[in-house]
Amino acid sequence: MKPREVNPGLLAIFRLFTAIRLVLGLLALVVIEVGLGPLGQTRLPTHWMGLGEAVFTLVYLSLPGLPKKLGKLYLPIALAASTVGPIFSTSLAIDPGTSLELGQARLAMGQWQLVILLLMPLILISWQYGFKAVVFYTLAMAIFDILPAVFLFDQDKVRLYLGISIFIFRTLFYWLIGYAIARLADEQRKQNARLEEANRQLASYASTLEQLTISRERNRLARELHDTLAHTLSGLAVQLEAVEALWEAEPGKSRRMLQDSLGHTRSGLKEARRAIQALRATPLEDLGLNLALEGLARSEAERTGMTLELQLPDVPPKLRPEVEHGLYRIAEEALRNASQHAKASKLVVRMSQKDGKLELLVQDDGRGFDPSQPPPADRFGLRGIQERAAAIGGQIRLDSQLGKGTSITLSLEAEA
Structure with a gap:
């Protein structure tokens, strides 16, 4: 017994x-x-x-x-x-x-x-x-x-x-x-x-999901740091190397470059603070998706001097919070790429919903690039956009030509 x-x-x-x-x-x-x-x-x-x-x-x-x-x-x-x-x-x-x-x-x-x-x-x-x-x-x-x-x-x-x-x-x-x-x-x-x-x-599943969430959060932080500190520090390093090379031969030019470096440093510090503040995506929580996207697009356009063409639906789509957050981050990344790299004069942001599909378009008329050439390993911008899209069940279509601008389109299933 x-x-x-x-x-x-x-x-x-x-x-x-x-x-x-x-x-x-x-x-x-x-x-x-x-x-x-x-x-x-x-x-x-x-x-x-x-x-x-x-x-x-x-x-x-x-x-x-x-x-x-x-x-x-x-x-x-x-x-x-x-x-x-x-x-x-x-x-x-x-x-x-x-x-x-x-x-x-x-x-x-x-x-x-x-x-x-x-x-x-x-x-x-x-x-x-x-x-x-x-x-x-x-x-x-x-x-x-x-x-x-x-x-x-x-x-x-x-x-x-x-x-x-x-x-x-x-x-x-x-x-x-x-x-x-x-x-x-x-x-x-x-x-x-x-x-x-x-x-x-x-x-065990919860532990695995927690580890996956931590891994995704680390990747997200890596993308945020790349788009702020990495850009600023890499540009600053190049300028300081040039200042060192020209310091004795052309002191006037080297001083001007040093002043530009200080300006870039302050700008990078501002961007880092903005990125840290944006980690919580407070505009989404405070304003909703439509107003948050509108504020983000107008802010980037005003900061860079680009003209803005903005088209958003009258009624915002019904999305889960994690999908809204991912869409907002993709738009933010695409707008930042346009403002930092494209040298564009016009910016188009358009969100539409049709036949159960939701599309977000971010387009510029800048210098463009050849999409067939893979970016260097330390370029997280486009890779980060694709990772975010996959995380929310969406797809990214990238169209770009040298001298004719770039368009990034996010497509995903709209919720009933």
Whole structure:
């Protein structure tokens, strides 16, 4: 018998069952003393024995420190007390000297009462130890019952056969009940095991998703740093190298270049602060998608002196927050590329929705480039746009020609 963790709910029911037994036993004691008179005096010793067992079991189950002290022995002791006590008191109540009819009636009544009293131990054994323990328990109980009957009724075959038939019926009935309860307990444990496994898998998935989110956030921060600090520092390094080379030969020109470097430094610092502030995408939270895109496009156009052609739908599309954020970042990256690299005079920003598709177009009339030539490994701008588009389930179409400008189009499924 392999013990399992005791279910606290079953122990509470066990205590309640024992308390009800005790109350009914006390009521029966009153009936014996008052109602039966001298006739009931012969049954008092066995009745007091049953009450003593009920009191012991109830106190035993109510003491809070015993489960920890006794460990695995705690439940078997309670089961033994609640089983041996009723069987022993029922066996002592048998009086072989009574008449045949009265003796049969008392024997049958005592055994059927015993069937009810032993149901709770049977349930606990079935739940905690399984069907094999039920078989062992019922067979031991039957032997413990049959031996006194054989000794007491060796000359009374009728009562002996009656007792044995009741023992056999009780054993078969207990097997049926025990098997059903053991099956239910096994199924519940299997379901609990599957649930625990699903929870472990879910925790593993959550951990993987967290790592993926962290990785994506690192890539996003890398793109933000590239578009601010990396551009400024790389340009500043080139200018300072030129200043060093011309410092003695052309001091006037080198001083002007140094002033330009200081200007670029201040501009880069401003851009870095703007990028840090924009990491939270507060315009989206405060204004919504349409107004955030309009503010972003007008800000870039005014800063660079480009003319702006802006077309946004009257009703903003319904998108999930993460999709809105990704779209806004793509527009921001495309506008920054146009303002920093394109040398353009006109900027077009257009967002439209048709046939379940949402498109965002950012176009300039700048110098363009050859899209067939892969950018250097440290150029994160276009790669960052493509990564963001893939993260929100969109696609990027890039069209550019040398001297004829660049257009970047984001296409994604619009939500219903």
